[in-house]
Amino acid sequence: MKCAIIKVVDLCRLARHKIYKLRWTAVWAVSGPKAVLKNIFKESGARKMGFMTFKGGVHPHDGKEFSKDKPIRELLPKGELVFPVSQHIGAPASPVVAVGDTVLRGQKIAEAGGFVSAPIYSSVSGTVKAIQPRRGAVGDMVNSIIIENDGEMKEVEYSPVQDVASLSKEEIIGRVKEAGVVGMGGAGFPTHVKLSPKEPGKIEYIIANCAECEPYLTADYRRMLENPEDLIEGMRIVLRLFDNAKGLFGIEDNKPDCIAKMQELTKNEPRMEVCPLKTKYPQGGERQLIYATTHREINSTMLPADAGCIVDNVETLISVYKAVKLGMPVMNRIFTVTGDAVAEPGNFDICLGMSYGEVLEAAGGFKVQPEKIISGGPMMGFSMFGLDIPTTKTSSSLLCLAKDDVAASETTACINCGRCVSACPEQIIPTRLAKMAGHGDMAGFEKWNGMECIECGSCSYICPAKIPLAQSIRTMKKQILAERRKKK
Amino acid sequence: MSDLYNVSSSSHIRAKDTSSKIMLYVVIGLLPATIFGIWNFGLNALLLILVCVATCVASEWAFEKLIHKKSTVNDFSAVVTGLLLALNLPHTLPIWQAALGSVFAIVIVKMLFGGLGQNFMNPALGARCFLLVSFAGTMTSYTYDGVTGATPLALLKNGEAVDTMKMLLGTTAGTIGETSVIAVLLGAIFLILMGVIDLTIPASYIVSFGVFVMLFGGHGFDLTYLTAHLCGGGLMLGAFFMATDYVTSPITPMGKVAYGILLGLLTGLFRIFGANAEGVSFAIILGNLLVPIIEKFTIPRAFGQKKEVKQHE
Numbered sequence: 001m002k003c004a005i006i007k008v009v010d011l012c013r014l015a016r017h018k019i020y021k022l023r024w025t026a027v028w029a030v031s032g033p034k035a036v037l038k039n040i041f042k043e044s045g046a047r048k049m050g051f052m053t054f055k056g057g058v059h060p061h062d063g064k065e066f067s068k069d070k071p072i073r074e075l076l077p078k079g080e081l082v083f084p085v086s087q088h089i090g091a092p093a094s095p096v097v098a099v100g101d102t103v104l105r106g107q108k109i110a111e112a113g114g115f116v117s118a119p120i121y122s123s124v125s126g127t128v129k130a131i132q133p134r135r136g137a138v139g140d141m142v143n144s145i146i147i148e149n150d151g152e153m154k155e156v157e158y159s160p161v162q163d164v165a166s167l168s169k170e171e172i173i174g175r176v177k178e179a180g181v182v183g184m185g186g187a188g189f190p191t192h193v194k195l196s197p198k199e200p201g202k203i204e205y206i207i208a209n210c211a212e213c214e215p216y217l218t219a220d221y222r223r224m225l226e227n228p229e230d231l232i233e234g235m236r237i238v239l240r241l242f243d244n245a246k247g248l249f250g251i252e253d254n255k256p257d258c259i260a261k262m263q264e265l266t267k268n269e270p271r272m273e274v275c276p277l278k279t280k281y282p283q284g285g286e287r288q289l290i291y292a293t294t295h296r297e298i299n300s301t302m303l304p305a306d307a308g309c310i311v312d313n314v315e316t317l318i319s320v321y322k323a324v325k326l327g328m329p330v331m332n333r334i335f336t337v338t339g340d341a342v343a344e345p346g347n348f349d350i351c352l353g354m355s356y357g358e359v360l361e362a363a364g365g366f367k368v369q370p371e372k373i374i375s376g377g378p379m380m381g382f383s384m385f386g387l388d389i390p391t392t393k394t395s396s397s398l399l400c401l402a403k404d405d406v407a408a409s410e411t412t413a414c415i416n417c418g419r420c421v422s423a424c425p426e427q428i429i430p431t432r433l434a435k436m437a438g439h440g441d442m443a444g445f446e447k448w449n450g451m452e453c454i455e456c457g458s459c460s461y462i463c464p465a466k467i468p469l470a471q472s473i474r475t476m477k478k479q480i481l482a483e484r485r486k487k488k
Numbered sequence: 489m490s491d492l493y494n495v496s497s498s499s500h501i502r503a504k505d506t507s508s509k510i511m512l513y514v515v516i517g518l519l520p521a522t523i524f525g526i527w528n529f530g531l532n533a534l535l536l537i538l539v540c541v542a543t544c545v546a547s548e549w550a551f552e553k554l555i556h557k558k559s560t561v562n563d564f565s566a567v568v569t570g571l572l573l574a575l576n577l578p579h580t581l582p583i584w585q586a587a588l589g590s591v592f593a594i595v596i597v598k599m600l601f602g603g604l605g606q607n608f609m610n611p612a613l614g615a616r617c618f619l620l621v622s623f624a625g626t627m628t629s630y631t632y633d634g635v636t637g638a639t640p641l642a643l644l645k646n647g648e649a650v651d652t653m654k655m656l657l658g659t660t661a662g663t664i665g666e667t668s669v670i671a672v673l674l675g676a677i678f679l680i681l682m683g684v685i686d687l688t689i690p691a692s693y694i695v696s697f698g699v700f701v702m703l704f705g706g707h708g709f710d711l712t713y714l715t716a717h718l719c720g721g722g723l724m725l726g727a728f729f730m731a732t733d734y735v736t737s738p739i740t741p742m743g744k745v746a747y748g749i750l751l752g753l754l755t756g757l758f759r760i761f762g763a764n765a766e767g768v769s770f771a772i773i774l775g776n777l778l779v780p781i782i783e784k785f786t787i788p789r790a791f792g793q794k795k796e797v798k799q800h801e
Contacts, residue, residue: 054791055791058503060501060503061501139495215501287791287792291791291792297791297792298792299790299791299792299793300792302792370493371493371494372493372494372495372496372500373493374500378498378499378500378501379498379499379500379501380498380499381498381500382498383493383494383495383496383498383500384493384495385492385493385494385495386492386493401500401501404494404496404500405500405501405502406494406496406500406502407494407496409502409506412506412507412560412563412604413507413560413603413604413605413606414605415507415510415565415604415605415734415735416605416734416735416737416739417507417510417734418734418739421739421740421741425791426790426791426792427788427789427790427791428788428790428791429739429740429787429788431739432739432783447787448787449787449788449790449793452790452791452792452793455498456499457498457499458499460498460499460502461499461501461502461503462503462505463502463503464503464505464506464507464509464510465506465507465605466502466506468496468497470497470498470499471496471497471498474497
């Protein structure tokens with residue numbers, strides 16, 4: 001019975017899509033028959049490529065044109081650099097240098113504070129000026145090591161390996177752990193933990209998250225265009241750890257050049273495959289990406305490993321390559337400075353610890369005074385009230401918006417239109433959950449699957465009443481998690 | 489850097505559509521039926537429409553002024569209510585009754601329960617039912633081309649023959665907006681294309697109603713009879729413009745299907761076994777009241793919520 005109902009719903013959806021096609025008549029009326037042909041061809045091409053996807057999601061303006069065609073530029077830092085000891089999920093690292101010490105580029109300045117933790121390395125040579133709390137991108141004060149850069153970039157000697165095949169699995173994971181590699185897409189989960197699941201034999205897919213579904217960001221895109229070999233080498237190293245696994249590269253179809261390039265480079269790799277994905281936010285969300293590429297579903301109580309998958313972002317895999325093959329710790333990353341308020345948007349190879357302001361200067365500063373600056377993308381990034389904040393392993397971009405949509409829009413009453421429901425990639429009911437969050441109804445919130453929210457912000461984006469749904473749900477989730485911890 | 493930038497919780501961008509824009513789309517979607525109604529029934533219909541819309545907007549404004557709330561008349565929802573109510577009235581209805589209905593719709597059904605988004609039943613339909621019980625005489629006397637006669641649906645109920653072609657076009661007796669199926673569908677297609685409504689509720693409503701009529705209508709699979717039932721009364725207007733009212737329909741995907749089927753069954757029940765030829769308004773209002781229960785039983789399964797991992801190889 002339920003099955004039949006689902007089929008009816010699906011049929012209705014199909015019918016709607018069919019009727020959608022009628023819009024070509026409108027295009028015909030406005031711009032003539034040629035425009036219709038042109039558009040239909042464009043769309044059918046996109047559809048053939050963008051086959052894999054998930055249910056729900058939104059299509060925000062992607063804004064990638066600002067920095068898409070700007071090659072990666074290396075930036076040399078000036079002045080002081082700030083290294084927060086907590087750049088990852090898990091225990092903060094503990095400093096192993098003292099004020100007054102001289103350090104080299106690539107020298108460990110803080111060691112991992114536990115298994116789920118990661119060490120931190122200096123990205124410049126210089127003197128340790130202070131160890132004190134500094135403000136981070138999320139707005140909190142984090143204990144940080146401040147290094148006065150001497151501008152000489154004297155490096156430690158790294159220990160590269162000639163042949164990765166000579167390393168045992170434990171040695172590979174050891175090198176990843178030692179280099180301080182964490183999930184560099186934004187979450188910052190220590191990679192060596194991800195690479196050590198309980199049953200490595202059950203891992204069937206290593207998924208490279210090349211979706212870059214956040215609007216405006218182009219760091220991963222440039223990486224794929226400029227260093228695809230490093231990415232593939234990183235994947236090859238990870239595949240060494242899992243004998244039964246296949247490597248998948250999930251790339252959104254708004255990057256056809258990357259898809260072509262990666263397909264070309266992996267055509268002789270039997271264990272690797274490129275999966276073109278439909279361009280839709282949040283295609284690069286971990287659960288959504290796993291579903292799109294493998295059709296397996298995981299929920300909030302499961303790890304990707306429970307579905308036989310491990311997901312790593314582009315920058316992370318390249319860091320794995322550098323750590324294992326070259327013996328280099330995480331000291332640099334690709335960083336996009338973009339937005340309509342930036343004079344010369346671009347992609348930069350930055351030394352971690354530089355301030356957002358310093359990178360912005362390299363991008364020519366502001367063209368107009370922005371209303372909002374964001375660390376990360378516009379959908380899940382963190383807005384910051386100032387620029388004197390250090391970049392960390394998880395900083396992917398600085399987005400400067402001349403107009404702040406959120407401040408400009410006025411919240412009105414919910415009209416129950418259900419757009420948040422169709423946008424929600426987790427198929428929950430954001431507007432009801434937000435209402436329950438407002439009432440503090442924890443039982444109802446959990447009953448309506450509120451804990452499944454991935455905080456992607458699609459509901460807040462699409463809401464015609466401009467209600468900050470994701471924000472309410474996020475707050476409630478935190479409260480419930482805190483309650484649970486108390487009970488334990 | 490002394491000046492501070494705006495800080496807020498993500499996401500930091502918003503889609504362009506607003507609630508008032510959606511309401512405006514609904515008004516546009518109702519225009520074909522409105523224009524046809526005016527053409528079909530004359531200036532009296534136009535006057536009635538204007539009075540309903542104006543009274544609705546005015547009473548919302550006045551009520552909010554009275555309780556010192558910010559005015560929400562510019563969100564167009566009162567315009568939609570007024571227009572929908574007018575389209576559900578016979579063009580011969582005395583103006584004062586129409587105005588009273590409009591005040592009832594806005595003040596009693598909508599504002600007293602908390603305004604936009606809080607009303608538990610469709611204001612326009614609530615007012616129509618209020619008028620139907622209060623002024624049964626004027627609300628059910630239909631004149632067409634100067635002749636007072638029965639609506640096609642009433643004829644059908646008495647077992648007389650009806651002209652389905654006329655019902656499709658709308659050149660029959662009835663309320664201002666319900667007669668022309670073509671005009672209503674034109675507006676509905678516009679709303680579907682704009683993504684304002686989706687087909688789930690109308691489709692499950694119409695299909696389940698059709699099945700009910702075939703099973704219990706006493707005519708079996710008689711295409712003319714079925715078409716007459718589908719085109720007659722306010723079914724199309726109700727299915728596309730009132731059953732899909734966001735506020736008073738379920739938000740859960742499964743709930744939408746259940747709600748549509750419920751409406752179809754209730755409409756069939758009222759039309760075939762009830763005393764009246766009509767049944768759409770009462771069916772939708774009853775359906776509205778059951779929405780919270782429907783939602784409670786149709787909480788969707790969240791993504792990935794299952795005992796074991798799905799395997800598709």
